[in-house]
Amino acid sequence: MADQAVAVEDRHDRVAQRAGSGAGEQLAVAGLLAGAVQQAAVRAIARVAGAYANRRASKKRAHIFRAHGAVPYDARLMSFNRDARTVSLWTPTGRATVPYTGRPEDLKAVDTLPVGEADLICRRGVWLLQVALALPQPVVREPVGGFIGVDQGVANLAVTCDGVVLPGPALAGPVGGNGHVRTLRDRRHRQRRRLQKKGTASARRVLRRLAGREHRMMTDLNHQISKQVVREAERTGRGVALEDLQGIRGRVRAHRFQRRTLHSWAFAQQITFTRYKAARAGIAFVLVDPAYTSQACPECGYVSRANRPARGRFVCERCGLAGHADHLAARNIAARGVAGWAAINQPHATGLPSPRRDRESKPPASASGS
Numbered sequence: 261m262a263d264q265a266v267a268v269e270d271r272h273d274r275v276a277q278r279a280g281s282g283a284g285e286q287l288a289v290a291g292l293l294a295g296a297v298q299q300a301a302v303r304a305i306a307r308v309a310g311a312y313a314n315r316r317a318s319k320k321r322a323h324i325f326r327a328h329g330a331v332p333y334d335a336r337l338m339s340f341n342r343d344a345r346t347v348s349l350w351t352p353t354g355r356a357t358v359p360y361t362g363r364p365e366d367l368k369a370v371d372t373l374p375v376g377e378a379d380l381i382c383r384r385g386v387w388l389l390q391v392a393l394a395l396p397q398p399v400v401r402e403p404v405g406g407f408i409g410v411d412q413g414v415a416n417l418a419v420t421c422d423g424v425v426l427p428g429p430a431l432a433g434p435v436g437g438n439g440h441v442r443t444l445r446d447r448r449h450r451q452r453r454r455l456q457k458k459g460t461a462s463a464r465r466v467l468r469r470l471a472g473r474e475h476r477m478m479t480d481l482n483h484q485i486s487k488q489v490v491r492e493a494e495r496t497g498r499g500v501a502l503e504d505l506q507g508i509r510g511r512v513r514a515h516r517f518q519r520r521t522l523h524s525w526a527f528a529q530q531i532t533f534t535r536y537k538a539a540r541a542g543i544a545f546v547l548v549d550p551a552y553t554s555q556a557c558p559e560c561g562y563v564s565r566a567n568r569p570a571r572g573r574f575v576c577e578r579c580g581l582a583g584h585a586d587h588l589a590a591r592n593i594a595a596r597g598v599a600g601w602a603a604i605n606q607p608h609a610t611g612l613p614s615p616r617r618d619r620e621s622k623p624p625a626s627a628s629g630s
């Protein structure tokens with residue numbers, strides 16, 4: 261490794277989760293007592309323990325540690341010389357000082373931000389150092405333009421209160437822009453059922469591969485969607501409101517989200533992605549009560565199942581407002597976002613105990629809800 265350059269890779273998406281992890285604190289204590297060798301051993305133990313905890317959770321067979329698996333580093337095992345663009349890494353045969361390179365924005369980040377833990381990995385013969393950085397939390401700006409409400413769905417992955425279907429024209433498909441995702445998912449669903457019935461070892465292998473592929477596709481789409489939503493919020497001076505999926509279970513019977521068992525993780529992921537991208541941009545983020553967002557009229561507030569005469573369509577029985585059901589649901593979500601933000605930021609008016617400006621506090625149920 262000593263004569264090879266190390267590429268510094270900033271894993272933007274994991275930075276927030278990794279910074280200030282519990283493991284980091286434990287290791288700082290161990291480091292006071294021990295030298296570098298023990299420190300490396302502690303890291304290895306942590307890795308093995310982590311692997312087994314994972315294995316238990318996922319009920320898989322014995323974990324196989326690859327010869328070139330990731331080597332974890334913390335501040336005691338690695339030191340950066342930012343002027344010379346070199347990093348000194350502890351190895352079993354002594355310290356190795358190697359030059360590093362990376363994308364300009366990542367190099368700048370390493371130069372200016374506090375460095376946390378890192379993983380040294382080897383990918384196709386290239387050594388990569390994946391560095392976790394503590395990003396500064398920008399102050400959340402007042403959403404002067406209101407909120408962008410985003411309705412998550414199966415037919416349309418995301419529709420905003422502006423009537424925009426995301427991730428948009430990047431995906432060619434028949435109805436609503438996301439047609440191709442749906443066709444793909446339906447096909448996979450049938451394929452999966454067939455393989456599950458078969459139940460052979462090779463069928464199980466194919467199932468695992470399909471699951472991985474689908475997982476990556478959905479993750480990529482969620483990144484695209486959350487990025488576009490936060491960018492639009494930034495451009496228009498608004499905050500972002502999404503439905504709170506957590507509060508649903510057991511409260512609203514047979515809510516539409518419960519029927520989405522196939523990809524419920526993807527909806528939760530979209531919330532996670534949007535939340536951290538909003539925080540990074542200083543955009544207000546609110547989760548709202550999901551009750552009846554698809555049955556309530558955003559104009560007059562009338563709530564009825566009969567407001568939904570056909571799939572994907574909304575017609576208010578009282579005032580006659582008609583349109584795309586997901587778009588109008590997104591308008592309800594936006595309105596609840598405004599109400600939720602006001603409740604969080606005017607604690608005395610609502611009797612909420614904490615005056616904190618919490619980016620992700622759960623607002624109380626809206627009046628147009630249950």
Ligand SMILES: [Zn+2]
Pocket residue numbers: 557558559560561562576577578579580581
């Ligand atoms: Zn109405």
